[in-house]
Amino acid sequence: MTTSNISWGGRSAVWGRIAGRELSTVAITFFGLLLVTFLIARVIPIDPVLAVVGDNAKADVYDAARAALGLDKPLWQQFATYVGKVFTGDLGKSVLTSNLVTDDIKRVFPATLELATLGTLIGVALGVPLGVLAAVYQGRWPDQLARLIGLFGYSVPVFWFGLMGLLLFYAKLGWVAGPGRISVAYQDFVDPITGVLVIDAALQGEWEAFRDAWSHLILPAAVLGLLSVAYISRMARSFMITELQQQYVIAARVKGMSEFRVIWRHALRNAFVPLITVIALSYAQLLEGSVLTETIFAWPGLGRYITNSLLNADMNAVLGGTLVVGAVFIGVNLLSDILGRLVDPRTR
Amino acid sequence: MRALTTPTEQPLLELDNLRVNFHTPTGIVRAVRGLSFTLGRERLGIVGESGSGKSMTGRAILDLIPYPGEVLADRLVYRGQDLLTMDKRTRRKLRGRHISMVMQDPKFSLNPVQTVGEQIAEAYRVHHKASVREARERSLVMLEAVQIREPGRVYELYPHEVSGGMGQRVMIAMMLIAEPDILIADEPTSALDVTVQLQILKILDDLVTERGMGLIFISHDLHLVQSFCDRVIVMYGGKAMETLPAAELADEAARSQRHPYTLGLLGCLPDLDHPKAKLATLTRDPAWLA
Amino acid sequence: MTTWTDYLTTDSPSSRRQARLGQLYRQWLAFKRNPLAVAGLVIVVALLLIAAFAPLIAPHNPLAQNLDKRLLPPSAVNFFGTDSLGRDIFSRIVYGARVTLVIVLLVVITVGPVGLLIGATSGYLGGWVDRLLMRITDVFLAFPRLVLALAFVAALGPGLENAVIAIAITAWPPYARVARAETLIIRQQDYIAAVRLQGASQWRIVWKHVVPLCLPSLIVRTTLDMAGIILTAAGLGFLGLGAQPPIPEWGAMISAGREQIFDQWWVATFPGLAICVVALGFNLLGDGLRDVMDQR
Numbered sequence: 001m002t003t004s005n006i007s008w009g010g011r012s013a014v015w016g017r018i019a020g021r022e023l024s025t026v027a028i029t030f031f032g033l034l035l036v037t038f039l040i041a042r043v044i045p046i047d048p049v050l051a052v053v054g055d056n057a058k059a060d061v062y063d064a065a066r067a068a069l070g071l072d073k074p075l076w077q078q079f080a081t082y083v084g085k086v087f088t089g090d091l092g093k094s095v096l097t098s099n100l101v102t103d104d105i106k107r108v109f110p111a112t113l114e115l116a117t118l119g120t121l122i123g124v125a126l127g128v129p130l131g132v133l134a135a136v137y138q139g140r141w142p143d144q145l146a147r148l149i150g151l152f153g154y155s156v157p158v159f160w161f162g163l164m165g166l167l168l169f170y171a172k173l174g175w176v177a178g179p180g181r182i183s184v185a186y187q188d189f190v191d192p193i194t195g196v197l198v199i200d201a202a203l204q205g206e207w208e209a210f211r212d213a214w215s216h217l218i219l220p221a222a223v224l225g226l227l228s229v230a231y232i233s234r235m236a237r238s239f240m241i242t243e244l245q246q247q248y249v250i251a252a253r254v255k256g257m258s259e260f261r262v263i264w265r266h267a268l269r270n271a272f273v274p275l276i277t278v279i280a281l282s283y284a285q286l287l288e289g290s291v292l293t294e295t296i297f298a299w300p301g302l303g304r305y306i307t308n309s310l311l312n313a314d315m316n317a318v319l320g321g322t323l324v325v326g327a328v329f330i331g332v333n334l335l336s337d338i339l340g341r342l343v344d345p346r347t348r
Numbered sequence: 349m350r351a352l353t354t355p356t357e358q359p360l361l362e363l364d365n366l367r368v369n370f371h372t373p374t375g376i377v378r379a380v381r382g383l384s385f386t387l388g389r390e391r392l393g394i395v396g397e398s399g400s401g402k403s404m405t406g407r408a409i410l411d412l413i414p415y416p417g418e419v420l421a422d423r424l425v426y427r428g429q430d431l432l433t434m435d436k437r438t439r440r441k442l443r444g445r446h447i448s449m450v451m452q453d454p455k456f457s458l459n460p461v462q463t464v465g466e467q468i469a470e471a472y473r474v475h476h477k478a479s480v481r482e483a484r485e486r487s488l489v490m491l492e493a494v495q496i497r498e499p500g501r502v503y504e505l506y507p508h509e510v511s512g513g514m515g516q517r518v519m520i521a522m523m524l525i526a527e528p529d530i531l532i533a534d535e536p537t538s539a540l541d542v543t544v545q546l547q548i549l550k551i552l553d554d555l556v557t558e559r560g561m562g563l564i565f566i567s568h569d570l571h572l573v574q575s576f577c578d579r580v581i582v583m584y585g586g587k588a589m590e591t592l593p594a595a596e597l598a599d600e601a602a603r604s605q606r607h608p609y610t611l612g613l614l615g616c617l618p619d620l621d622h623p624k625a626k627l628a629t630l631t632r633d634p635a636w637l638a
Numbered sequence: 639m640t641t642w643t644d645y646l647t648t649d650s651p652s653s654r655r656q657a658r659l660g661q662l663y664r665q666w667l668a669f670k671r672n673p674l675a676v677a678g679l680v681i682v683v684a685l686l687l688i689a690a691f692a693p694l695i696a697p698h699n700p701l702a703q704n705l706d707k708r709l710l711p712p713s714a715v716n717f718f719g720t721d722s723l724g725r726d727i728f729s730r731i732v733y734g735a736r737v738t739l740v741i742v743l744l745v746v747i748t749v750g751p752v753g754l755l756i757g758a759t760s761g762y763l764g765g766w767v768d769r770l771l772m773r774i775t776d777v778f779l780a781f782p783r784l785v786l787a788l789a790f791v792a793a794l795g796p797g798l799e800n801a802v803i804a805i806a807i808t809a810w811p812p813y814a815r816v817a818r819a820e821t822l823i824i825r826q827q828d829y830i831a832a833v834r835l836q837g838a839s840q841w842r843i844v845w846k847h848v849v850p851l852c853l854p855s856l857i858v859r860t861t862l863d864m865a866g867i868i869l870t871a872a873g874l875g876f877l878g879l880g881a882q883p884p885i886p887e888w889g890a891m892i893s894a895g896r897e898q899i900f901d902q903w904w905v906a907t908f909p910g911l912a913i914c915v916v917a918l919g920f921n922l923l924g925d926g927l928r929d930v931m932d933q934r
Contacts, residue, residue: 025776032777036786040793151925155865155917157872160892160910163899167907171900234799247456253412254451254523255471256444269461288782292873296896306785307877310792322789326781333780345461345506373671 018341026334033326037319038082042075091320093149096312100104101320104305110195111181112294112301116286118221123228124279128230128268131236135144135244136263146233153230158289162296163224169219177215179298186212220297224289228282235278239271273344280336284329360530360562361387361447364423368586371416376600379404379417381586381637387530391556391563393577393594393626395570395613397630401586402566405471406532409564410449411439436618448528450552453539454515458507464515465491465503468522475526490521494551513544517551524555531556532564537572538554549576570613574598584611585637645730665930681919689735693927698726700733700886709902719904721894724815727905730886731912737887741802741871741880742864748806750860753813760814761821762844771850772818776813783866798887801880805870809863817860820852844878854931861924865917872913888913 052056053065066072070081085091091101134146169175177183182190182197186209190200199218201210243249244267252262291303298304302321309317343346368380385392392581394402408419411431424431426446446500451457459467468490469483478486484503491499507515516536523531533552537545541589553576556563567573573580574597582589590607603611608631615628647664651657668674698716704724712719718727724918760771778786824830825848835841863869874880875889883890888909895906 028773029780033780036777040789043793131722151918151921154921155914157869157910157913159873159876163896163906167899167903247451247453248459250412251451251457254410254443254449256440256474258440266459275770288784291784292876306788310788311878315792318789318792322785325785329782332781346508
């Protein structure tokens, strides 16, 4: 009766090693992220000193301002200062809003989170079943349909798709509300608790405001959701094809289980382990997709904040926003890795 | 289930001219080409090289040939019930409950994200209306029957936490818990260490004898089949070369009556008592498949 | 005809070229059986032809403004209508094919070889070189592609060339990853060991044996990536950071039609359809090629 039973001591040591490796990866990647944003800031053709002192400043004023900004120091020292500032939560001031970039981002981020979360939920709810059906009917019409939907999602420009959605569902059919996050009439009905409007409205029992916010939210979320459906369904299909070829699936059939249970209970439960990573990645990608979607839907989130700042050459805000999106990417990757390990009994 | 008054008279399984074809873009691949046999409450061995169609025969009986494949037969009858005309649903209900199968490698044939106990209990609950607790009790009894000493502990383990030998016991428990009449064992010990092979075979043999089941033992190992089975079918290229009592395989006197392919298989086995300088390689005659 | 087929499908080719051609022929047969893939090929070929013969196809000058004919709906004269400056949208889309093609080609020409070289070197040499190169790749992969491209364009200034540079900077890491993964597999193969035993140099092995074997999966990857490049370029154009007016770039055209979307729907709709169809063409083609060339 030999069982390959790993002792608890051994197990936590393994976990320690994994955690160590993950953390060092995260640290290095984040460091690279800082380096890239720092270098971008340095290659801008706009002279940051001139922005402070104006075009006609005398040489001594210019030099003083330059020293005050720390630009006379060697590059590595400037970088060290930059890193130090980022870690104390100082991303500089936005020229456009004249607020601290950190404060601005805190204000706009929940709106983006709301959008990306609902988009991902739509993506999972439609993408997983679609991918499973495609795998089960591999090579037949459900597979071709899923393939077409997936490829369409990969091929449609999200900003154009959003415009078409507005044209059809808002202007022509009137099923949903137009651009913006909530109608002016309900603007101040809801006190910010979580910052996520639909949740706040529901918590306060403001059901009319909730309906209004929901009707603003559903179209942009569905537009983002389609991107997510494309990605998730394709990955779900490929994972399911792998699982359906496994011996344990045949064993489940030998037991006399119905095909439905074989597919949705046995095979899908296994496919879900790698799917968690995919869903997390797709969540992160929706943050990116929101840059263009928010522009179309006048959605006051991080994406629109970045593009607005960009068009106004507000570099502190652009780089701050980029840094935050990059950090969220890294965080989500890490989280999905941990989650994947927890769900799989072999790595638990 | 009908009670059998004279179990020896009605065979468990009758197969006549079984064919398994796969329609591929490059043509039809014939995995099994006209196999016939009758199975009673006995241990029938099927031997052959890989690709001889022995595993496909097992799958065809269970209606588990995947999509581009088709199963044809003149007769395929389980205890008087015609499997060929039976609808898919009824056929599915026969699986596990009446005809079951133990597969080669427990490492791959157990679901990695479900505890082994759950998997056994599930096999019981597919066929019996039973509460979770009841199914658990039955599973624990079954685990004991396959000589697992701490069934309560093993029940909670995941497949990667059990050894190959224990995994195969679990597999046997899972496939026998619904008390089928026929068990197909498809290379049940070839993925295991030599040391545990005999234990597993012993457990399998005891259970099959005790319950009076019919066993189809699929293997590439002549020695094993010879010592373990009552009757042997030698397969090559999807066809039965010959069917003979297992005892006659070893019978030196009867050698001249054997099929040349069987002799070939016997000839390429090493023998400690009669060492040979060079083992023979198999020669195959296309005429056998005509 | 039959002799050609025989030559191509023989089981025992007599020369290396015959074997190679035979394989191509078999892949073509497999490709032809997939209608979606063939549709993709047709779209891509059509794009090339339209770009090449734009002056012959376009009925109007794409840049000619005519304020008397502003925002006309689609008609027999202006198939897709006119925009707010009275330019013919159909002609602009036809010429826009050239812009799209230029962007895609420039990005791929820069990114393909760079990614291939980094990936193959990293995978083949291993050790600290591998670790360093893959760390750098990871950093770039950690960025959302569009946001990074946005930041770069913001720094470099808007324009077609800068858009291409920004996209290229963000596009190489996946290529390096694919090439590295392929190399790791190939490196372990026995025939590479055989080549090494014959005394071939490291570079010769990488260039003559590893790189050619990476190519199929990289071609597939590139084709599938084309759609992504087109979409990113269109996104930059939409935000006014890509090709500058009056260049007929599809993304910028959608942006121009945004104001009139509810009243003159055609201004934004047709350029978007063009992007969709072309991106879909590349995706279908890449998908079909993957099925044929990349069995893993």
